[in-house]
Amino acid sequence: QKEVEQDPGPLSVPEGAIVSLNCTYSNSAFQYFMWYRQYSRKGPELLMYTYSSGNKEDGRFTAQVDKSSKYISLFIRDSQPSDSATYLCAMSANNAGNMLTFGGGTRLMVKP
C-alpha cells in the first residue's frame, strides 16, 4: 500500500462546476501538505501549500487538511477548461530537506 493514495480519475466536469480532489495518507508524521498542477509535457506547478490541519483559500482554490482522518482535499470553484490538468497532492514530514511524497495524481477534464 502506498503512503499517499489518490484516485487517478479521470474526473470530467462541466465548466463552472465545483471540483473536489482528495488524497488519503498513512504516515502520521506528515505535517506539510501541497497541491501541484501538472499540464501535459510540463513539470508540476505549486498551487497550494499548507501546514498542519485547517483550511487555506487562494482565489478559486481552497485546500483542506484533516490530520485526524489523514485526509486532504482541494476544491476548485468555477472550474475553467484551462484547469484541465493532472493534480498531484504531496506531503512532507518537515520543512527542510525538500523530500516530498506524492500521490499518483488525478486527471481532471473541464468541458466547455
Place this chain on the structure above:
Amino acid sequence: KAGVTQTPRYLIKTRGQQVTLSCSPISGHRSVSWYQQTPGQGLQFLFEYFSETQRNKGNFPGRFSGRQFSNSRSEMNVSTLELGDSALYLCASSEGGGLGGYTFGSGTRLTVV
C-alpha cells in the same frame, strides 16, 4: 527571472548504456532535488543536494547518482540503463529553506530501448 532549466528535454538510450541529465536551478536557489515520474509509480524522490552535499536520498539503487557544482547546477547519472528506467526525470530547486518556493523544471524524458 529564469525558471529551472533541464537539458536535454528528450533522450533515447540503449539498455546497458549510461546517461547524464543536467539541471540549472533558479538563480539564488541552493537546493536541487531530483524525482522520477512514471505512469505506474508516479513521482518518486531520488535525492536532494544542497551546497554541493547530498542531503537526502530516496529508495533507488546505486545506479542512480548525482552531484552538485559550486554554482548550484546539478547533474544526475544513471548507469547500466534498464528498460524500467524509462521515465520523466524532474528536478526542483528551492532556496534551501521552506517548501513553498519549490519550483520544478519541465523534465527530461528518457526512453530506454
